[in-house]
Amino acid sequence: MITLTEENYIKAIYHLGNNGVNTVNTNAIAEAINTKASSVTDMIKKLSEKNFVDYKKYQGVTLTEAGKRVAVNIIRKHRLWEVFLVEKLNFSWDEVHEVAEHLEHIQSEKLIDELNAFLDYPTHDPHGDPIPDKDGNFTHIDKIVLSKAEVGVAYKCVGVVDTSTTFLQYLDSNHIGLGTLITINHKEPFDNSISIKLEHGDIVVSQSVAKNLYLKKI
């Protein structure tokens, strides 16, 4: 039996540790999950007892294979629900995360399998993040951030790094979303801002925006 709280810790460790590959330290978890470091230490001991993490005092934690399976399954559910909310219930991409945080904990294999089929087996969520299959395999897309893209090449927007409401709404107001075609006109060396060509016309985006938009050559 795994509790909702344990699931959230495991998910945080997975994300903080670069999808389960790196060691994660206590303070990082505390900040991500909005608790105190001492609470994290307590929970880490419990997760270690249950063999979801490997833990050596003062040395941080890494997920075990079992821990990774739990994490990936929650992420699968989270992203499938996000697709559902956007595709079927008219949520916008900046509204789905909070609700999905709750829906992801519903335990029913049939529910997720049927939802997956109902949504026609989506491979990516509304933010361009890949949806793992039942076995935990992700479909990899070869994407780069706008700040590292080349001038004059035709790209398509395929995802975002930051999924905060403010960033997503900024993109909305500039008519940028998944699938939007983007070509770089000019990179300004002074402040690393970038002038890009969209369907509707040209706009200039700051370096922070450019670092948070994933593109793919078309």
Place this chain on the structure above:
Amino acid sequence: MITLTEENYIKAIYHLGNNGVNTVNTNAIAEAINTKASSVTDMIKKLSEKNFVDYKKYQGVTLTEAGKRVAVNIIRKHRLWEVFLVEKLNFSWDEVHEVAEHLEHIQSEKLIDELNAFLDYPTHDPHGDPIPDKDGNFTHIDKIVLSKAEVGVAYKCVGVVDTSTTFLQYLDSNHIGLGTLITINHKEPFDNSISIKLEHGDIVVSQSVAKNLYLKKI
């Protein structure tokens, strides 16, 4: 702030007290919720503090208006999710209850409003139970149980009293579901069993079955 546990207690009190009209005693709640009477007493005190129930020691509880609002809202969510599971995700009517028990606690007004619209504003759940609207109003259907129906009159099945898996599967195996047309051939006085005419042919059902099927004249 209301916890998931509090919601479950309030819902149980609502159902046990005949939709919030009767006083409910401690043992009944304990049995419904699968806890001990002493735990119920504790929780009742808390609910009373929060003004969801009226409580006098040793005299049982009744829901306040605020308590009824909470109960009806959870029931609304529960039944809408049940419709979703049956209509969209290929669940059968005996599989939905357990999952809906969890989904009903997800807190998002937009989620439920959009789900309601997506399902095309259903008025009844897969068991024939009415779905309250946002203001808590139920659409009332004039239904009677099969055991009180008249011989020779054409009825339609519009609901069940017992929603247990075993009963619902019994109905499935006898090709009885919501909308099934039923006419009584004969009522056997000896054991109160009833011979009924279905589309597929005649069958005899026991008194226990007859007491758990809701019919409506057509």
Place this chain on the structure above:
DNA sequence: AGATAAATTTAGATTACCCTAAATATATTT
């Protein structure tokens, strides 16, 4: 009415999760 049974509440613990403050270990400076 008095005795007995049943229902309900109280007392005292337990588990999960979280907190503050103090102690200890590791990392960074000088």
Place this chain on the structure above:
DNA sequence: AAATATATTTAGGGTAATCTAAATTTATCT
């Protein structure tokens, strides 16, 4: 290599929800 700063853990408690066993109240039976 100290000294200082930072990160982490431990100690000691708190709250929500649960439990068992004992005490108390209400209901039922002679």
